[in-house]
Amino acid sequence: MAALLEVRNLRVEFPTRRGVLTALDGVSFDIAAGEVLGVVGESGAGKSMTGAAIIGLLEPPGRIAGGEIRLDGQRIDNLPYERMRRIRGKEIGAIFQDPLTTLNPLYTVGRQLVETMQVHLGIGAAEARRRAIGWLEHVGIPAAAQRVDSYPHEFSGGMRQRVVIALALCAEPRLVVADEPTTALDVSIQAQIIALLKRLTREKGTAVMLITHDMGVIAETADRVAVMYAGRIAEIGPVREVVKHPRHPYSVGLMASIPPLDRRVERLAQIEGAMPRLSAIPPGCAFNPRCPHAFDRCRAERPELLEAGATRAACWLYDPASEKHVPESAIHG
Amino acid sequence: MAERIVHEPTGEDFAALPVAERLPAARGAVPDAAPMVEAEDLARHFDVSRPWLQRVLAREPRRILRAVDGVSFAIPKGTTLSLVGESGCGKSTVARLVVGLYAPTRGRVLFDGQDLARARASAAQRRRMQMIFQDPYASLNPRWRVRDIIAEPIRAFGLVRDRAAQRDRVAELLTHVGLSPLDGEKYPHEFSGGQRQRISIARALSSNPEFLVCDEPTSALDVSVQAQILNLMKALQRELGLTYLFISHNLSVVRQVSDRIGVMYLGRIAELAPAETLFTAPRHPYTRALMEAIPDLEMTGRQRVPVGGEVPSPISPPPGCPFHPRCPLADARCRAERPALIPARGTEETLVACHAVEEGRDGDPATAASARALA
Numbered sequence: 012m013a014a015l016l017e018v019r020n021l022r023v024e025f026p027t028r029r030g031v032l033t034a035l036d037g038v039s040f041d042i043a044a045g046e047v048l049g050v051v052g053e054s055g056a057g058k059s060m061t062g063a064a065i066i067g068l069l070e071p072p073g074r075i076a077g078g079e080i081r082l083d084g085q086r087i088d089n090l091p092y093e094r095m096r097r098i099r100g101k102e103i104g105a106i107f108q109d110p111l112t113t114l115n116p117l118y119t120v121g122r123q124l125v126e127t128m129q130v131h132l133g134i135g136a137a138e139a140r141r142r143a144i145g146w147l148e149h150v151g152i153p154a155a156a157q158r159v160d161s162y163p164h165e166f167s168g169g170m171r172q173r174v175v176i177a178l179a180l181c182a183e184p185r186l187v188v189a190d191e192p193t194t195a196l197d198v199s200i201q202a203q204i205i206a207l208l209k210r211l212t213r214e215k216g217t218a219v220m221l222i223t224h225d226m227g228v229i230a231e232t233a234d235r236v237a238v239m240y241a242g243r244i245a246e247i248g249p250v251r252e253v254v255k256h257p258r259h260p261y262s263v264g265l266m267a268s269i270p271p272l273d274r275r276v277e278r279l280a281q282i283e284g285a286m287p288r289l290s291a292i293p294p295g296c297a298f299n300p301r302c303p304h305a306f307d308r309c310r311a312e313r314p315e316l317l318e319a320g321a322t323r324a325a326c327w328l329y330d331p332a333s334e335k336h337v338p339e340s341a342i343h344g
Numbered sequence: 345m346a347e348r349i350v351h352e353p354t355g356e357d358f359a360a361l362p363v364a365e366r367l368p369a370a371r372g373a374v375p376d377a378a379p380m381v382e383a384e385d386l387a388r389h390f391d392v393s394r395p396w397l398q399r400v401l402a403r404e405p406r407r408i409l410r411a412v413d414g415v416s417f418a419i420p421k422g423t424t425l426s427l428v429g430e431s432g433c434g435k436s437t438v439a440r441l442v443v444g445l446y447a448p449t450r451g452r453v454l455f456d457g458q459d460l461a462r463a464r465a466s467a468a469q470r471r472r473m474q475m476i477f478q479d480p481y482a483s484l485n486p487r488w489r490v491r492d493i494i495a496e497p498i499r500a501f502g503l504v505r506d507r508a509a510q511r512d513r514v515a516e517l518l519t520h521v522g523l524s525p526l527d528g529e530k531y532p533h534e535f536s537g538g539q540r541q542r543i544s545i546a547r548a549l550s551s552n553p554e555f556l557v558c559d560e561p562t563s564a565l566d567v568s569v570q571a572q573i574l575n576l577m578k579a580l581q582r583e584l585g586l587t588y589l590f591i592s593h594n595l596s597v598v599r600q601v602s603d604r605i606g607v608m609y610l611g612r613i614a615e616l617a618p619a620e621t622l623f624t625a626p627r628h629p630y631t632r633a634l635m636e637a638i639p640d641l642e643m644t645g646r647q648r649v650p651v652g653g654e655v656p657s658p659i660s661p662p663p664g665c666p667f668h669p670r671c672p673l674a675d676a677r678c679r680a681e682r683p684a685l686i687p688a689r690g691t692e693e694t695l696v697a698c699h700a701v702e703e704g705r706d707g708d709p710a711t712a713a714s715a716r717a718l719a
Binding site: 226265271 | 431536566569570571572574575593594595596599600619620623633634635640641651652654655
């Protein structure tokens with residue numbers, strides 16, 4: 012399985028008056044064509060930052076300070092603005108949380124779709140309009156032939172997010188970065204949007220990076236999951252393994268703190284404390300002050316992703332050389 | 345349980361007692377206790393018409409948004425009623441009506457047996473109800489120190505004699521919600537979202553309330569922090585015998601905290617049931633659809649069944665049952681006649697507003713429940 016997207020040791024820094032903040036540190040992962048990689052974590056963990064770095068839209072003064080991003084073998088992290096702009100839209104589509112900020116309120120949705128396709132696919136206006144109506148039908152907008160000339164404000168929230176999906180996919184990109192695509196939507200609409208995104212990307216063999224804090228969405232959509240904590244990947248592996256048998260103590264705590272729908276528990280599991288600020292990431296493993304299993308090495312030395320059963324976890328518990336190396340049963344027990 | 349009093353204090357009892365004696369010992373919760381809060385046919389309409397001149401020139405009728413349109417419930421003392429529903433269903437408007445931030449267009453709220461409008465006129469009664477808001481970034485004054493934020497209700501209601509007592513009380517409240525007394529010197533921006541919500545809770549508790557309205561208190565928080573806040577709220581309820589009205593859009597959160605749950609749709613309650621019953625035997629087609637739509641974390645391979653269509657506008661709600669355009673069971677009666685909230689066949693403690701359930705067109709509830717358990 013050749014990777015479509017390769018991210019290697021990505022490092023993003025924010026120079027501030029009080030020194031340089033490291034927002035992402037040593038982030039590495041791959042996404043294959045047709046694969047959905049879910050990225051989860053708490054706010055400030057670096058999920059959206061990773062997405063922004065890939066599509067080349069980091070908010071200044073943030074900048075890529077190290078590492079490489081390759082799309083189909085070609086480096087895209089150091090391209091000049093104009094070349095990156097061509098790749099964005101044509102090769103990489105983006106879906107953001109709030110459809111109102113993605114859509115231009117002054118243009119009809121049809122015009123936005125037509126322009127996107129004309130620029131990136133080099134097709135004529137009539138053909139582009141025909142396809143635009145087709146896309147609106149495809150994403151489930153009723154009476155697409157009439158709605159194509161409506162403005163974004165004339166659509167409801169769920170319908171707008173469908174338009175955004177059509178807009179992201181209409182240039183037939185090979186990678187879609189979806190940042191909290193359903194967070195602003197109600198649960199009944201959310202299910203429609205996720206089903207749609209999944210169906211369309213599967214049909215076209217598009218790779219998807221799905222960023223969300225909603226584990227439920229990940230569990231039913233993603234093939235693999237990366238759990239992020241304090242700008243680093245804590246654990247990455249097949250979705251079923253990470254959800255059902257997380258290995259990193261942070262993933263274990265994160266999964267346990269989700270309120271179950273099928274039963275009432277007297278007391279929810281909680282991780283004590285809070286994620287550290289970027290300006291105060293502890294040495295060693297960033298999770299060590301909150302970790303019930305932390306030992307001396309965790310406070311001194313930063314763990315790399317290590318084989319941990321079916322997943323990889325950045326945790327010294329999984330280093331066979333570690334004095335405290337434990338079988339995973341001990342973590343869950 | 346042994347500490348809980350058997351005598352049910354009435355409104356007069358509370359009013360007769362001096363503040364110090366009313367709390368906290370006299371605040372035990374008795375199951376089936378007298379209701380703390382009752383809503384009777386509560387409605388709130390908003391006039392969203394365009395300005396008069398424009399409206400007259402364009403010959404437009406008035407546009408009335410029926411945010412809440414006939415909601416009735418009772419919350420027994422010491423228990424939690426949750427209202428769930430999608431955005432625009434009117435749940436937050438109910439929360440504001442119940443504490444008197446909005447005046448009802450129709451119907452009334454009884455607070456401990458007394459009309460809310462009358463109760464709000466008395467500081468002694470106002471002190472007994474408090475509200476926690478969704479956004480802990482917007483609900484705390486950024487220019488005030490945390491100790492002043494928490495002490496404001498104490499000062500406003502004159503609950504302590506001197507500054508030293510006030511300082512002790514603030515320190516006690518901070519400790520109670522899991523913060524340090526030293527945190528009182530800091531400003532809100534120095535805290536994370538979860539810690540800020542703890543400060544909101546400490547402020548709400550500072551007037552020794554008996555009834556808390558919590559409007560999406562954990563929606564702005566990350567899941568691991570949400571667990572901390574929910575655990576704290578449950579512990580406080582056990583200790584202080586608090587009564588909660590809990591507003592949320594998240595069914596799994598609601599399941600963890602509620603005694604009873606009301607599912608709202610377009611300004612009305614579609615189903616009102618004991619928490620466990622709602623999840624094991626949901627009756628209203630909308631409740632069932634909501635549960636089907638929730639993403640499945642157990643990874644059983646169950647396919648989510650999206651609810652078709654969208655929530656109609658509360659400005660021009662459909663006639664009859666507001667859910668009928670999206671309902672698989674809708675027939676001519678559903679399109680014409682508004683269903684009343686009445687006990688459901690089979691699950692008596694469940695109230696459902698649905699003609700299909702009333703007429704037995706919804707299939708066997710026992711079968712439906714076991715099918716869900718198996719799924």
